[in-house]
Amino acid sequence: xxxxxxxxxxxxxxxxxxxxxxxxxxxxxxxxxxxxxxxxxxxxxxxxxxxxxxxxxxxxxxxxxxxxxxxxxxxxxxxxxxxxxxxxxxxxxxxxxxxxxxxxxxxxxxxxxxxxxxxx
Numbered sequence: 001x002x003x004x005x006x007x008x009x010x011x012x013x014x015x016x017x018x019x020x021x022x023x024x025x026x027x028x029x030x031x032x033x034x035x036x037x038x039x040x041x042x043x044x045x046x047x048x049x050x051x052x053x054x055x056x057x058x059x060x061x062x063x064x065x066x067x068x069x070x071x072x073x074x075x076x077x078x079x080x081x082x083x084x085x086x087x088x089x090x091x092x093x094x095x096x097x098x099x100x101x102x103x104x105x106x107x108x109x110x111x112x113x114x115x116x117x118x119x120x
Contacts, residue, residue, distance in 0.1 A: 022108060025102070026100070026102075026104065026108065029100050029101050029102055030065070030100070030110055030112070032101065033072070033098045033099070033100060033101070034095075034098070034112060036098070037094045037095060037097070037098060040094045041090075041091050041094050041095075041114065043090075044086075044087050044090030044091050044094065045087055045116050047086070047090070048082075048084045048086055048087045049118055052084070053118060054118070055082065055084060055087075055116070055118070056082070056116055056117045056118060057080075057081035057082035057083065057115075057116060058079070058081040058082070058113055058114065058115045058116070059077050059079070059080055059081065059082055059087075059088065059091060059113070059114045059116075060077065060078050060079035060080075060111060060112075060113050061075060061076070061077060061078070061091070061092075061095060061110075061111065061112045061113070061114065062074075062075075062076050062077075062078045062109070062110070062111050062112075063075040063076065063095060063110055063112075064107050064108060064109055064110065065099070065100050065103070065104065065107065065108040065110060066099075066103070066107060067103070067104060067105055067106050067107050068103050068105070069099060069103055070099040070100030070101070070102070070103030070104070071098075071099040072095055072096060072097075072098045072099060072110075073096075075092045075095045075096050076092070077091075077092065078111070082116055087116070091114065
């Protein structure tokens with residue numbers, strides 16, 4: 001059996017970061033929350049690899065961190081380079097479970113890419 005590898009890479013977070021609450025601490029919080037979902041997201045991909053061992057690609061997620069609670073809401077895939085609906089649905093469901101450790105007073109718009117590639 002092949003093992004799945006999952007690379008989660010931080011990208012541009014919100015247009016106009018200046019003054020929007022997207023300082024270094026908030027970006028680190030978003031990254032930490034996404035890293036906490038690494039294993040469940042890897043399981044989404046691993047299940048899909050069982051059906052298609054060459055499956056790879058990237059998802060670009062867009063979501064908001066709600067004011068006061070920090071809950072990740074309105075999670076959507078704006079670019080699907082994986083092309084597997086089961087992976088997409090599973091990843092979106094896992095990200096919807098997350099929330100910032102330190103919620104902000106205003107909603108934050110976030111874009112986050114996730115790259116998937118099998119281990120050779």
